[in-house]
Amino acid sequence: MSTHAPVARVNGLVKDFRIPGGRVLRAVDGVSFEVGRGETLGLVGESGSGKSTVARMLIRLDRPTAGSVEFEGADITALRGAALRRQVRRRMAMVFQSSSTSLNPYQRVGEVLAEPLRVHRVGEAGARGRAVETMMERVGLDPAFAGRYPRELSGGQRQRVGIARALMLDPSLIVADEPTASLDVSVQAQVVNLLQDLQRDLGLSYLFITHDLGLVRHLSHRVAVMYLGRLVEVGDTAQVFAEPAHPYAAMLVSMRRQAEHRILPAGEIPSPIDRPSGCVFRSRCPIAQARCERDVPPLVEIAPGRRAACHFPGELRPGGTDAPVHVPAAPPLVAPLTSQKGR
Amino acid sequence: MTTMAKTAGRTRAPRSRSRAAETARRAWSDASGRIAMVLLAVLVLAALLAPLLAPSDPAAQNLAAASRPPSWLGGEGGHLLGTDTLGRDVFSRLLYGLRLSMVVGVVTATASALFGLLLGLLAGYYESTAGMVLMRLADVQFAVPFVAVGVALAAVVGPGVVKLMIILAVWGWVNYARTIANSVSQVKRMEFVTAARTIGARTPAILLRHIAPSVLGPVIILWSTSAGVLVLVESALSMLGLGVQPPDFSLGSMLADSRTTLRLAWWATVFPGLAIMVVVVAFNLLGDALRDAFNPSVRTEHDPELW
Ligand SMILES: Nc1ncnc2c1ncn2[C@@H]1O[C@H](COP(=O)(O)OP(=O)(O)OP(=O)(O)O)[C@@H](O)[C@H]1O
Numbered sequence: 001m002s003t004h005a006p007v008a009r010v011n012g013l014v015k016d017f018r019i020p021g022g023r024v025l026r027a028v029d030g031v032s033f034e035v036g037r038g039e040t041l042g043l044v045g046e047s048g049s050g051k052s053t054v055a056r057m058l059i060r061l062d063r064p065t066a067g068s069v070e071f072e073g074a075d076i077t078a079l080r081g082a083a084l085r086r087q088v089r090r091r092m093a094m095v096f097q098s099s100s101t102s103l104n105p106y107q108r109v110g111e112v113l114a115e116p117l118r119v120h121r122v123g124e125a126g127a128r129g130r131a132v133e134t135m136m137e138r139v140g141l142d143p144a145f146a147g148r149y150p151r152e153l154s155g156g157q158r159q160r161v162g163i164a165r166a167l168m169l170d171p172s173l174i175v176a177d178e179p180t181a182s183l184d185v186s187v188q189a190q191v192v193n194l195l196q197d198l199q200r201d202l203g204l205s206y207l208f209i210t211h212d213l214g215l216v217r218h219l220s221h222r223v224a225v226m227y228l229g230r231l232v233e234v235g236d237t238a239q240v241f242a243e244p245a246h247p248y249a250a251m252l253v254s255m256r257r258q259a260e261h262r263i264l265p266a267g268e269i270p271s272p273i274d275r276p277s278g279c280v281f282r283s284r285c286p287i288a289q290a291r292c293e294r295d296v297p298p299l300v301e302i303a304p305g306r307r308a309a310c311h312f313p314g315e316l317r318p319g320g321t322d323a324p325v326h327v328p329a330a331p332p333l334v335a336p337l338t339s340q341k342g343r
Numbered sequence: 344m345t346t347m348a349k350t351a352g353r354t355r356a357p358r359s360r361s362r363a364a365e366t367a368r369r370a371w372s373d374a375s376g377r378i379a380m381v382l383l384a385v386l387v388l389a390a391l392l393a394p395l396l397a398p399s400d401p402a403a404q405n406l407a408a409a410s411r412p413p414s415w416l417g418g419e420g421g422h423l424l425g426t427d428t429l430g431r432d433v434f435s436r437l438l439y440g441l442r443l444s445m446v447v448g449v450v451t452a453t454a455s456a457l458f459g460l461l462l463g464l465l466a467g468y469y470e471s472t473a474g475m476v477l478m479r480l481a482d483v484q485f486a487v488p489f490v491a492v493g494v495a496l497a498a499v500v501g502p503g504v505v506k507l508m509i510i511l512a513v514w515g516w517v518n519y520a521r522t523i524a525n526s527v528s529q530v531k532r533m534e535f536v537t538a539a540r541t542i543g544a545r546t547p548a549i550l551l552r553h554i555a556p557s558v559l560g561p562v563i564i565l566w567s568t569s570a571g572v573l574v575l576v577e578s579a580l581s582m583l584g585l586g587v588q589p590p591d592f593s594l595g596s597m598l599a600d601s602r603t604t605l606r607l608a609w610w611a612t613v614f615p616g617l618a619i620m621v622v623v624v625a626f627n628l629l630g631d632a633l634r635d636a637f638n639p640s641v642r643t644e645h646d647p648e649l650w
Pocket residue numbers: 017018019025026027045046047048049050051052053054272
C-alpha cells in the first residue's frame with residue numbers, strides 16, 4: 001500500500017485557536033501522516049485530542065496555523081476559490097457523525113444528493129436524477145425515498161444518505177468523523193459493512209476517526225494514535241494492536257485484553273491550554289523519566305512503517321493477547337422499505 | 344422479496360408534502376387561521392375586483408345626493424353604505440380605498456421582509472464584521488421612535504405614498520434583522536452547513552439554500568403581522584397628510600377626509616374605520632396561526648434533537 005504515492009499527506013500540521021482571555025489553545029501540534037490509495041487510516045485518541053481538527057484541516061475547512069496538506073500530489077494548503085473547488089471539494093468528501101444534523105432538514109433526499117452534481121455542473125438535470133437513483137440503490141436506499149425529507153428516515157437510512165452524498169462526485173478520499181457513533185449497534189454494523197464494500201468496489205481511501213477500538217481494529221489498515229494534539233504512534237493496525245510502542249497506545253490497546261492486563265492511566269488529564277513540557281503524555285505515563293520532562297520526544301521510525309513519539313518505545317507492554325478481531329455481526333440488510341421508521 | 348418490498352414501497356412512498364403545503368394545512372386546521380384566511384381571501388378579492396364590484400365611480404361627486412345614509416337605514420338612492428358630504432358612494436370608495444391600503448400593506452411588508460431577511464442573513468453569517476455594524480445600527484434605530492423620524496423624514500422628502508412605502512420598508516428591516524441574525528449565527532454552525540461547504544457550495548448558495556429556510560418561519564410570521572400594522576400606520580400618516588395624496592385615497596385618507604363631518608355623515612367615517620380594523624385583525628390572526636403552524640407543540644415524532 002505504501003509503495004504507491006499516497007492520496008493525501010499532512011506535514012507538521014499545527015492549529016492554534018484563540019480563546020477568551022487572549023490565550024491560545026494549541027489543538028493540534030505538529031501532526032504528520034499520509035493516507036495511501038485504497039487504504040483506511042484509523043485515527044484514534046481520546047476526546048479533545050484534536051482528531052476532528054486534523055480532519056477539518058485535511059479537508060480544508062480550517063486553515064492550519066502551520067504545516068501543509070497535500071492531496072493527489074498537489075499542495076492544497078492555500079488553495080482558494082475555483083481551484084479549491086476543483087482540486088479539493090470535487091475530489092474529497094466528508095461523512096459526519098450525526099446523521100440528523102448533517103442533513104438540511106428542508107431539503108428532500110433527492111435534492112441533497114443532486115446538490116454536489118449541481119454545484120460542480122456535472123450532467124444536466126435528467127442525468128443527475130438518474131445518478132441520484134443509482135447511488136441510492138448502491139448504498140441500499142430505495143430510490144422512492146428521493147422525495148422524502150430527512151426526518152422521515154431512520155438514523156441508519158439518513159447515514160446512508162450522508163454516505164451517498166459523499167460519493168456523488170466519485171471522490172478519492174473520504175474523511176469520516178465518527179460516522180457510526182450516533183447509530184444503534186446493529187445499524188452500525190450495516191454502515192461499516194457498506195463502507196467496506198464501497199472501498200473494495202470503488203478503491204476509496206478513508207480517514208476514519210473513531211473512539212471504538214474494535215471498529216478500528218476491524219476496519220483500518222493502519223492506525224494513528226493522537227494524544228493532546230500530538231501524534232504519538234502510527235503503524236500497521238495489527239502490529240500496533242499486538243505490540244504497541246507508545247505507552248499511551250499500550251494503554252488503549254490493553255483495554256481490549258483480559259481485565260488483569262489492562263493498564264489504567266495514572267494522574268490527571270492535562271488541560272489543552274496548559275500542556276506539559278517535554279512529552280505531553282508524561283503526567284499520565286507510568287514509565288516517565290526525568291528526560292521526559294525536558295525533551296519533547298519526536299515521532300521517529302522505530303521499525304519499518306512504524307513511528308512512535310516516546311523516548312522509551314516499547315518499554316510498556318500490556319500482557320495477554322489482543323482480543324480476536326471483532327467482525328460486527330451485521331444482520332442481513334433489511335430490505336430498505338420495510339421502513340425502519342420507528343427504529 | 345426485495346423486489347416486492349420495493350414495488351410496494353414505490354407506491355407507498357410518494358413525495359412528501361412540501362413545507363409550504365404542510366404549514367398552510369396546519370394554519371388552515373386552526374380555527375382562527377381559517378377565519379383569517381377566509382377574511383383575507385374576501386378582502387383581496389374585493390380589492391382586486393373593485394372595478395367590477397363598485398356600483399358607481401368612487402370619485403363622482405353629486406352634491407344633490409350628499410350625506411345620504413345607507414340604504415338599509417332608509418337612505419334614498421340605494422347606496423349600500425350611504426354617501427359622503429360630497430355625494431360620493433361610500434361603498435365604491437371603500438373598495439378602492441381598500442385596494443390601495445392592501446397594496447401598501449402587502450408590498451411594504453414584503454419589501455421590508457426581504458430587506459430584513461437579507462441584512463439578517465449577512466449580519467448573522469458575518470457576525471464579527473457586518474453583524475457588529477448592523478446590530479449597532481439596530482440599537483440606535485430601536486432607541487428612536489418611528490413616528491418622530493418617519494414624520495420628519497416624510498416632511499423632508501415630501502408627502503407621497505411611494506416615498507412613504509420606501510421609508511416604511513427600509514425602517515422595518517430592524518424588526519427582522521435581530522431575530523434572524525441570532526438564528527443564522529446558530530444555524531451556520533450546524534453540520535449540514537459544513538457539509539454544504541465540503542461539497543463546494545458557494546456562500547450565496549449556502550446562505551439562501553441552506554441557512555435561509557431554517558430562519559424563514561419568523562420572517563413569514565412577522566410579515567403577516569406587520570402587513571396589518573403597516574395598513575394602520577399608512578392610515579395614521581395619511582391622516583397627517585403625509586401618505587396618500589388626493590385624488591388617490593386609501594382607507595386612511597377616507598377617515599381623514601370625513602372625520603370633520605362625522606355628525607353629518609358618520610357612515611363615511613365608521614365604515615372605512617371598520618374596514619381598517621378587519622384588515623389588521625385578519626393579518627394578525629393569520630400571523631398567530633402561522634406561528635402555531637411553524638412551531639407545532641408535537642414535533643418530536645421522529646427526531647427529538649432537531650425537531
Ligand atoms: N473552534 C474552536 N475554538 C476553540 N477551541 C477549539 C475549537 N475547535 C476545537 N477546539 C479545541 O481543540 C481541541 C481539539 O478538539 P477536537 O474537536 O479536534 O477534538 P476531537 O479529538 O475531535 O474530540 P472528540 O473525540 O470529542 O470529537 C479541544 O480542546 C477543543 O476544545
